Amino acid sequence: MYVASGITKHYQGVHALNGVDLTVRAGEVHALLGANGAGKSTLVKILVGAEQPTSGSLTLDGRPVRFADVGDAAEKGVAIVSQELNLFPDLSVLHNLFLTREPLRSGVLVDQAEMRRRARPVLEAVGLDVPVDRLVGQLRLSERQLVEIARALLGEPKLLLLDEPTSALRAAETARLLGVVRTLRDQGVGIVYVSHMLEDVFAVADNVTILRDGCVAVAGEPCTSMTIRGVVGHMLGAAKPLDGESAKRPERPEGEQPPHSAPLRLEGVAVADEVGPIDLTAHPGEVVGLAGLEGSGAHTVFEVIFGRRRADAGTITLPTGRPGPSSETQAVRSGVAFIPGDRRRLGLMLEKPIFENIAIVRGGPLRGMGFLLNGKAMLARAEHWRNRLGIRMSSPRTPVGHLSGGNQQKVVFAKWLETEPPLVLLDDPTRGVDIGAKAEMHAAVADMAASGRVVLVTSSDLKELSDICDRVVIFFQGRACGELRDQQLNEHSLLEAMNTGDLASC
Amino acid sequence: MSDHDLKPPAQTATSRVGSDSASASSTVRGRAIRSAARRLLSVNEFGISAVLVVLVLAIGLYDPVFLEPNVLLTTLRQAAFVAIVAYGMVFLLAMTEFDLSVGGTYAVCFIVCAVMMANDGVNPWLAALISIVLGAGLGALNGVLASLLRIPVIIVTLGTLSAYRGVVTVISDNASVRGLPVDHAFFTGLGDQWLGMPVAAWFVVVLGIVLTIVFTKTRFGAMVRAIGSNRDAAAFSGIPIGRIRLYALMVVGALAGLAGVLNLAYFQGADPTVGAGFELQVIAAAIIGGTAVTGGSGTVPGALIGALVVSVINGGLVFFRVPTTWTNVVTGAVILIAVGMDALIRRRRDAALRLTA
Numbered sequence: 113m114y115v116a117s118g119i120t121k122h123y124q125g126v127h128a129l130n131g132v133d134l135t136v137r138a139g140e141v142h143a144l145l146g147a148n149g150a151g152k153s154t155l156v157k158i159l160v161g162a163e164q165p166t167s168g169s170l171t172l173d174g175r176p177v178r179f180a181d182v183g184d185a186a187e188k189g190v191a192i193v194s195q196e197l198n199l200f201p202d203l204s205v206l207h208n209l210f211l212t213r214e215p216l217r218s219g220v221l222v223d224q225a226e227m228r229r230r231a232r233p234v235l236e237a238v239g240l241d242v243p244v245d246r247l248v249g250q251l252r253l254s255e256r257q258l259v260e261i262a263r264a265l266l267g268e269p270k271l272l273l274l275d276e277p278t279s280a281l282r283a284a285e286t287a288r289l290l291g292v293v294r295t296l297r298d299q300g301v302g303i304v305y306v307s308h309m310l311e312d313v314f315a316v317a318d319n320v321t322i323l324r325d326g327c328v329a330v331a332g333e334p335c336t337s338m339t340i341r342g343v344v345g346h347m348l349g350a351a352k353p354l355d356g357e358s359a360k361r362p363e364r365p366e367g368e369q370p371p372h373s374a375p376l377r378l379e380g381v382a383v384a385d386e387v388g389p390i391d392l393t394a395h396p397g398e399v400v401g402l403a404g405l406e407g408s409g410a411h412t413v414f415e416v417i418f419g420r421r422r423a424d425a426g427t428i429t430l431p432t433g434r435p436g437p438s439s440e441t442q443a444v445r446s447g448v449a450f451i452p453g454d455r456r457r458l459g460l461m462l463e464k465p466i467f468e469n470i471a472i473v474r475g476g477p478l479r480g481m482g483f484l485l486n487g488k489a490m491l492a493r494a495e496h497w498r499n500r501l502g503i504r505m506s507s508p509r510t511p512v513g514h515l516s517g518g519n520q521q522k523v524v525f526a527k528w529l530e531t532e533p534p535l536v537l538l539d540d541p542t543r544g545v546d547i548g549a550k551a552e553m554h555a556a557v558a559d560m561a562a563s564g565r566v567v568l569v570t571s572s573d574l575k576e577l578s579d580i581c582d583r584v585v586i587f588f589q590g591r592a593c594g595e596l597r598d599q600q601l602n603e604h605s606l607l608e609a610m611n612t613g614d615l616a617s618c
Numbered sequence: 619m620s621d622h623d624l625k626p627p628a629q630t631a632t633s634r635v636g637s638d639s640a641s642a643s644s645t646v647r648g649r650a651i652r653s654a655a656r657r658l659l660s661v662n663e664f665g666i667s668a669v670l671v672v673l674v675l676a677i678g679l680y681d682p683v684f685l686e687p688n689v690l691l692t693t694l695r696q697a698a699f700v701a702i703v704a705y706g707m708v709f710l711l712a713m714t715e716f717d718l719s720v721g722g723t724y725a726v727c728f729i730v731c732a733v734m735m736a737n738d739g740v741n742p743w744l745a746a747l748i749s750i751v752l753g754a755g756l757g758a759l760n761g762v763l764a765s766l767l768r769i770p771v772i773i774v775t776l777g778t779l780s781a782y783r784g785v786v787t788v789i790s791d792n793a794s795v796r797g798l799p800v801d802h803a804f805f806t807g808l809g810d811q812w813l814g815m816p817v818a819a820w821f822v823v824v825l826g827i828v829l830t831i832v833f834t835k836t837r838f839g840a841m842v843r844a845i846g847s848n849r850d851a852a853a854f855s856g857i858p859i860g861r862i863r864l865y866a867l868m869v870v871g872a873l874a875g876l877a878g879v880l881n882l883a884y885f886q887g888a889d890p891t892v893g894a895g896f897e898l899q900v901i902a903a904a905i906i907g908g909t910a911v912t913g914g915s916g917t918v919p920g921a922l923i924g925a926l927v928v929s930v931i932n933g934g935l936v937f938f939r940v941p942t943t944w945t946n947v948v949t950g951a952v953i954l955i956a957v958g959m960d961a962l963i964r965r966r967r968d969a970a971l972r973l974t975a
Contacts (some may be wrong), residue, residue: 439858440853440854440855440856441856441857441858443856444855444856445856450854452854457848457850457851458850458851458854459851459854460848460851461844461847461848461851461852461914462847462848463847463914464843464844464847464914468840471840472840472841472844472855472857473855473856475837475840476837476840476841476844476855476856476857477841477855477856477857477858478856479837481837482837483836483837483838484831484835484836484837485835485836485837485840487835527855
């Protein structure tokens, strides 16, 4: 049993946590929930020794513990599988599993055979069936996630923290991972499960603790006594509306004209043996989803429209009337915006101030702010987007990496909306974002369409697709095999169509 | 930031003027001084500037001859050639690239300029201009090779460094160039002093101001920093990475050409071994000045201070009568100490600023 009691953490005068208690028993899946800024990540860091609490204590199986760092915690039985995968892409699965604790032969040589022998049971436990000599960089995201879990299991932890384990996974993979979590629980491991995916939480968790504003709002209640709606209420508090707001299409804001009114057209677009030929037309004011399993081609279409790959056949006509771009620079200059889900890697300069991040596309490749950049004007634009998108920040000069995930993603939205793009590509735009920020971003997407932009979306969250899209084009084995709209469009029909390529039954 | 901190206490002070005006105003003054001190401390180049002052004073105390104007001027001139190129290196480091070929470019431009004047009778000013353009061209060649072969600039320039140096040997036939028109205004003007400073130092001042503005305030500078900060995000933001890199390499090449020309004007002789180890001095100057090799940020004025530190160390060793065989060892050690002290001062300062913030 792992008990945290009275955990308080101050950061430069800010109370991130205020007397938080948490008890996790062996053989229990304990969900830890909270909106952005509720103190969830701080608590996780303290639980695994990445940070020290200002006050409060940790006890593991009745004995008080103090962890010097994450490695120390893992040795003492508390391991974490984090949201940002901490794997080495250039090393094999086997070497990733045993890094820094390789079994040795004669004290110097790495004992490959022993590593293989010991790796087998943990890989089986997580259901990962790939050659152990394969480089981790060649694995799929979901497989890497399983490698991370397997690595944690090698230390035979008493307590395992899973931080957003399913946020990058697709439905089938998620189901598999949740199965692994249940197996581990049945073997007596205590599991803290941190996630924004409430349905996954309900599918796997026994008890739930909810943090709000650094305090415990719900303390270890059984999941069976709660509903998703109730949980959302506890997470957001009384002040915020629950949901339903997001789906509504707002009126076009005054004074803003639709930048362009031509549609995006793809005619006979094909990429090698991956995609096509595909025809697709998306009109201004429309939110069109592209859905498909990995390798189905949905994502390749995005890459082609954004100039990252060249189509081997067919023609693309952008809403600006320009042809398909041959580079990202050309795409951006032809009025295409790309909002990635992997904001830390592809979206932001984390150590740079918010206002610089917002200005970089318009001021950089688009040459929209002249040769000499005006700091005051850039700050004013950041203030504009702070109000427009509700970015919660202390100042536009704050490094964007200091913001919570949801607010970081709003900065990515701002940086692209700043360019007034006629075409917006959203690639899993709300990955790992809490439910409140998600609703605000969905409203922003609706707003994009209302102001006359063409909007294309892919998402690993099928509910999101069905909520925000006017229609969703289904990709199956490299072909667009039809589309779902109106009443036909829901999570179930999407999942079925993506897996079968058959829309007749929907 | 410090302005904000100043306001509230100032208001309380005026409200208390009637009862306790003397102590209140002294508090205000104390705070103002502390605030000014903090502003000075928070300048990024503070640490390395302090190191520079300490170095100069230490050598001067040991042997006051070091502080005599003509010795200081020589030190300054040496620093000038390094600083001019280090300015450009800041741009490259800020986008996590290295140009190792600057020593080669510097030498090629130097020798080509000399040969044009001496052997071909080209007007010295024209020869100087051609050499600077040639420098930019050699930089462009680095950039084009890096893009075409898709290999990092550091590898390309490892090759071109050697190649450019070879070109110098070929052109000069490995002998000093003779017959320079040393009476020409090019030599008497550029090689001399103006308003008490070597002309090369004036170039350093003007270029320092211009390139600081380019680095911090222009679209080009912003894109350079963006690439170094997060290359993937820069690509996804539509920043033309290859082209920006090409421009940065051309800037560095042109600056190396200019440094070569200025060096020729001063020395009035053209030795083919010129600028051996120059590239390492340039990179050291930029890094000592506070430009991180991890990219994303940099400081043009810092590169000047870094160049001065390198030059002071090299000049100072003479006064400490270090045996010439040991010069490189001692230079290396002093550079490490200087950078270490700067890092220490930075950490202390950051901690102090956090406490008072």
